Amino acid sequence: MVTENNNTELFLAGLDAQETTDIARYEYPTGKLPIRYLGLPLMHRKLRISEYEPLLQKLANTFRSWAVKMLSYAGRLQLISTVINGTVNFWMTTFLLPKGCLKKIESMCSRFL
Known part of the structure; x- marks a missing residue:
């Protein structure tokens, strides 16, 4: 029994014509890049600086939501070192962040601190 799942798409890469034909028998819709996966944009090329805008x-x-709270310097520093650095590190496991993007992040951290 085949069930329809609207959340499933198949992305093919590096397959020859026979393999592609064999896989097509399963009748999954073929996905196209770019997409977002786990919050990250996935593309077949290097990201442009404008595509780092979601980060x-x-x-x-995040900084705006924290700004209204009465946080000590140590509290602000702790939030930056855990939450912000964690988010940036997550992106950096997939992409090389350009210097301009890193400078903007550092600037936001400095202003918040």
């Missing part, structure tokens, strides 16, 4: 926007929203 910068997420960090800016």
Whole structure:
């Protein structure tokens, strides 16, 4: 019994024509890049600086939500070192962040601190 799952797409890479034909028998819809997976944009090319905007926007929203709280210097430093660095490290496991992006992140951290 085949069930329809709208959340499933198949992405093919590095297959020859016979392998592609064999896989097509399963009738899964073929996905196209770019997509977002676990919050990261996945593409077949290097990201442009403008495509790092979701990361910068997420960090800016996080800083905005923290700004209204009465946090000590040590509390702010702890949030930066855990939450912000964790988010940036997650992106850096997949992408080389450009210097301009890193400078913007450092600037946001400095302003918050």
